[in-house]
Amino acid sequence: MDEAKLYKKIKNAVGRGVADHGLIAEGDRIAVAVSGGKDSYTMLHLLEALRQRAPIRFEIMALTIDSGYPGFRTDIIAGHLKEHGFAHHVEKTDHYGIIQAKRREGSSYCSICARLKRGALYELAQKFGCNKLALGHHLDDFAETLLLNQFFVGSLKSMAASMLADNGITTVIRPLVYVTEAQIIEFARLKGFPVVCCRCPACGEADMQRKRMKRLISELERDIPHIRQSILRALSNVQPRHLLDRQLFLKTVSPDDAAPDESA
Ligand SMILES: Nc1ncnc2c1ncn2[C@@H]1O[C@H](COP(=O)(O)OP(=O)(O)OP(=O)(O)O)[C@@H](O)[C@H]1O
Numbered sequence: 001m002d003e004a005k006l007y008k009k010i011k012n013a014v015g016r017g018v019a020d021h022g023l024i025a026e027g028d029r030i031a032v033a034v035s036g037g038k039d040s041y042t043m044l045h046l047l048e049a050l051r052q053r054a055p056i057r058f059e060i061m062a063l064t065i066d067s068g069y070p071g072f073r074t075d076i077i078a079g080h081l082k083e084h085g086f087a088h089h090v091e092k093t094d095h096y097g098i099i100q101a102k103r104r105e106g107s108s109y110c111s112i113c114a115r116l117k118r119g120a121l122y123e124l125a126q127k128f129g130c131n132k133l134a135l136g137h138h139l140d141d142f143a144e145t146l147l148l149n150q151f152f153v154g155s156l157k158s159m160a161a162s163m164l165a166d167n168g169i170t171t172v173i174r175p176l177v178y179v180t181e182a183q184i185i186e187f188a189r190l191k192g193f194p195v196v197c198c199r200c201p202a203c204g205e206a207d208m209q210r211k212r213m214k215r216l217i218s219e220l221e222r223d224i225p226h227i228r229q230s231i232l233r234a235l236s237n238v239q240p241r242h243l244l245d246r247q248l249f250l251k252t253v254s255p256d257d258a259a260p261d262e263s264a
Contacts, residue, residue, distance in 0.1 A: 010046060010184075029131055030047065031062075036196040039181075039187060065090045068095055093116070111200055146158040162174070
């Protein structure tokens with residue numbers, strides 16, 4: 001697909017995601033979390049394109065967490081963002097040191113690293129007066145997370161497109177909810193984004209279980225071409241009465257809920 005066509009497709013998908021889930025409102029100040037990976041570069045550029053043509057006013061700035069792994073080229077990220085005129089802050093942290101001290105032998109870096117990063121991003125968003133924090137999760141992440149939770153956790157959940165964070169202040173948004181990873185890979189290649197990796201031992205590698213979900217979906221895709229879109233549609237077409245969560249069931253059929261809405 002040529003670049004203009006792909007760009008239009010992604011732009012429309014971001015626009016739909018933002019509209020469907022009410023991700024952006026007048027006066028928002030959005031901290032865009034940019035890791036130096038293909039997803040967050042794509043998100044940042046698409047949000048800026050949206051900002052320029054949107055009928056409402058909102059601001060964006062980019063935030064990067066340097067977790068302290070030797071060799072992470074945040075200067076390359078900063079150079080690219082400066083060249084494109086983005087406000088950008090790099091926060092240098094000692095997460096690497098904390099992880100080395102706290103990590104149990106043989107356990108993964110990723111979960112503790114992600115938690116530390118998320119905490120730092122919430123703090124920074126507040127510090128820079130941003131009410132929203134945009135993360136670069138895409139359609140494939142939503143589908144894989146749903147399967148991961150079903151297969152390994154025993155829970156029917158994925159990710160929210162918009163959710164108030166635990167700090168009760170920052171709203172986390174995921175504007176790439178309708179954009180596939182394949183579209184992002186192609187877009188990042190055509191745009192020549194200077195992708196860098198954080199240099200942690202797991203850098204650039206999805207964890208093993210996530211890789212299995214990716215593989216499974218790709219294998220099934222040969223017979224079911226729209227499998228990704230279908231999984232995503234399932235997330236917005238929940239039929240609680242056909243599930244087994246007793247709390248959900250009781251809530252769904254409680255007399256209060258069933259009563260006609262007097263306020264209508
Ligand atoms: N070091 C970081 N600094 C700022 N934001 C980050 C950083 N690491 C991750 N994020 C944010 O969290 C999102 C999900 O992180 P994850 O580690 O799963 O990356 P990813 O799926 O490889 O995405 P990307 O291609 O943007 O790196 C990223 O898209 C980005 O928005």
